[in-house]
Amino acid sequence: MMNFRITVTKTFILFLIALSHSFLCFAQKDSSELYLRYIDSAEYNIQTNPKASLRYLDSIPKPVEDYVEGHLAEYYDVKATLDNRLDNQSDIYQNLLLTLKYAELEEKYEIAGRANLELFYNVFIIKKDSSAFDYLKKSNHYFELIDDKHGLADVKQMYAYAEFYNKNYEASNQLIINDLDYYKAIDDDAFYQLYALFLLSSNYMYLDDLGNAHKYFNEIKTLKNDTTLTDWLYNIHTVTLNCNLAEIHLKNNAQDSTFYYLQRAAAARNIMDNSDVETYFKTYIEAYTSIGDTEKANAYIDSLNRFQKGLLKETIVANYNSNKVLVNTEEKLETESKKKQINKTLWILLLLLLLSAVTFFAIRHKKLKSAINDFMDKLNEYSYLKKNHEKLKVKVQGFEKFIEESKKEIKRISNINDAKEQKEQIKTLYRNIHLHSSTLVGNGTDxxxxxxxxxxxxxxxxxxxxxxxxxxxxxxxxxxxxxxxxxxxxxxxxxxxxxxxxxxxxxxxxxxxxxxxxxxxxxxxxxxxxxx
CATH class of the missing domain: 1.10.10 (Arc Repressor Mutant, subunit A)
Structure with missing residues (x-):
């Protein structure tokens, strides 16, 4: 009878602990893990199927802060990348600021570096503000923290792009040529070589040096089948070069070459960005006007007008949605501190409840202790079972101690700032865990x-x-x-x-x-x- 009471007591305590854990963790699990796949799927589909990517992001309930906590940097990073893919310029800046904010809070330095890089581009190009270079310096800082060679290469190329944008074509060329071998040596990602060659070809076009422009454009064409380069990245750069070549040949009154490059650009019409589309339509209009074909020129004028009206409509809608998101975000930030206080109070109440239950059963156990000892003296026939039980208990305690020490080690490793040292410490911890887990998985099992x-x-x-x-x-x-x-x-x-x-x-x-x-x-x- 007394043994039964002990079992009931232990069971009830375990039930309280499990109930409290479920109460605190269920909502978090349901609001986080369930939607992380949507972020991954959205990121995967950005270049090939942006509409599907948008549907995945829209499937996460609002406010997203309640459902993907701890992964907000990834969410807003994908959202900003998708805005860029869809040319939603009015949304990009706001989502990049949110990406940077949460990347810094969550200490995700790769995302923080890329967000600063994109903010530089948007502030420099759209707002034409020289303070954009502050973002470029911050980007370089975050990439240096994690020794990200790809990110550091991106920063180098942005300085060259800035000179290109300011029409300092020779200065831009010099920056690229100085590091061209460095970009080509990044063999696990051909994008850096592609972009370097793209800038060189563009610079020489505007320097009216078509020989060198074609030389570097032809080098780009050799990257078409590179497995580290997506078709979208390759095509989005070559379509811009084809549009620009058509424009330059038109200025030189070379109509045949103009139409040739316009036709080459038309093959990638569906992936042109807004700037390429306008260049494409305007070049066709001027080309047909120059040869006296007013009917076709007017047709392209109508197409350009429809495109610009659609672009204006999208901008108005995007501005409205962006302001709406901003208001919701501010309201969320205002209530965040209150929410934290409520959670803290719930934790304290739950802890008091558990302490009360433990105290009650401890007192109860003390009163029954002498009776239980007398009863256990009569159970000599179960001595073997008791002995094995004690051995198992010691083993469990050993595992608990090992788990506790591993938690402390993980916490210590997470505070190491040096990425290389941190990686080595993680490897050592992994080997220790693998060694101690040999009671569950036999040695030699890979x-x-x-x-x-x-x-x-x-x-x-x-x-x-x-x-x-x-x-x-x-x-x-x-x-x-x-x-x-x-x-x-x-x-x-x-x-x-x-x-x-x-x-x-x-x-x-x-x-x-x-x-x-x-x-x-x-x-x-x-x-x-x-x-x-």
């Missing part, structure tokens, strides 16, 4: 074999359907299928985020995902849903 044993049917079917995938690509597919993000997969596999992104791109090409009109994650979830 990462692939372990998850293979647990998910053998999934791996067999994936390998059977797609034998062209190698071992590391199959592992990435499995993690994507089970809902992990790129950064988490990079941590699991002890590799870089860019490496995972590059492998995802190659997997998509091997599986011909683009032909199916799906993202890689959507394809995996749909094809292997019977394993969910």
């Amino acid at each position: 990462h692939l074999n372990l998850i293979n044993e647990l998910n053998v049917d999934f791996f067999n079917e994936l390998s059977k359907r797609h034998p062209q995938l190698n071992e590391s690509e199959i592992i990435i597919c499995y993690y994507l299928f089970t809902g992990f993000k790129n950064k988490e997969i990079a941590a699991f596999l002890n590799t870089s985020l860019r490496s995972i992104e590059s492998k995802r791109y190659r997997i998509g090409k091997k599986l011909k995902i683009k032909d199916k009109g799906l993202s890689l994650v959507e394809y995996l979830l749909d094809t292997f849903k019977h394993f969910s």
Whole structure:
């Protein structure tokens, strides 16, 4: 009877703890993890299917601060990138400011560096304010903190772009040529070479040196099939060069060349930005006017007018939405401190409740202690079970101590500012955890074999359907299928985020995902849903 009471007491305490944990964590889990996949899917679709990307972001309830807490930098970063893709200029600046704000709060320095880079571009180009260079310096600072060579290359190229924008074409060329070999050496991302060649070709066009302009344009064409470069990035730069070449040949009264480059640009009409579209229409208007074809010239005048009216309408709507978002954000910030105070009060009340329950049962236990001891003396026949129970208890305590020490070590590592040292400390911690976990996983069991044993049917079917995938690509597919993000997969596999992104791109090409009109994650979830 007394043993039964002890069991009930312990069970009730565990129930209170579990109930409190569920009460505090359920809302957070429901409002965060459920929507993180939407952010990933939106980011994946930005270049190839921006409308789908927008639908993913709009599927996250408002205010988003309540549903993706801790990941707001990623949300606003994707939103700003999407605005840029859709030419929503009035929204970009506001979303970039929010990206920078949350990136600094969440200590996500890569995002902070990129946000500052984009803010420089928007302030320098749109507002024509020299204070934009302050953003460029901040961007360089954040990239240096994490030793991001790609980010530092971006900063270098922005200085060259600034000279180009100010029509200092020779100065821009000199900055690029000085570092051209450096950009070409970044072999894991051909974008830096592409953009350097793009600036050189553009500069020489405006210096009326078409020989060198074509020389560097032809170098760009050699990058068309580079696997580290998306089709969209390649086409968005070449279409601009084709439009500009058409414009320059028109000024030189070379009508045949003008129409040739306009036709080349027309092949990528759907990805032109607003500036390219205006150049495209205006060049056609002037070209047909120069040869006396007023009918076709008027047709392009009508097209240009419709485009500009649509652009004005989009700007008005975007300004309205931007102001609405700004008001909602300010209201959210005003109530944030109140919300924190309420949460703090709830924690205190819950803690008092738990302490009261523990105190009550401790007193109750003390009164029953002498009776329980007498009763236990009569249970000698269970001595063997008791002995093993004590051994298990000691083992559990050892695990609890190890977990507590690991938590302290993780906290210590998170406060290390030096990225290289932090990475080494993480590796050491991983090895220690792997060593202590040998009671659960036998020594010599590697990462692939372990998850293979647990998910053998999934791996067999994936390998059977797609034998062209190698071992590391199959592992990435499995993690994507089970809902992990790129950064988490990079941590699991002890590799870089860019490496995972590059492998995802190659997997998509091997599986011909683009032909199916799906993202890689959507394809995996749909094809292997019977394993969910």
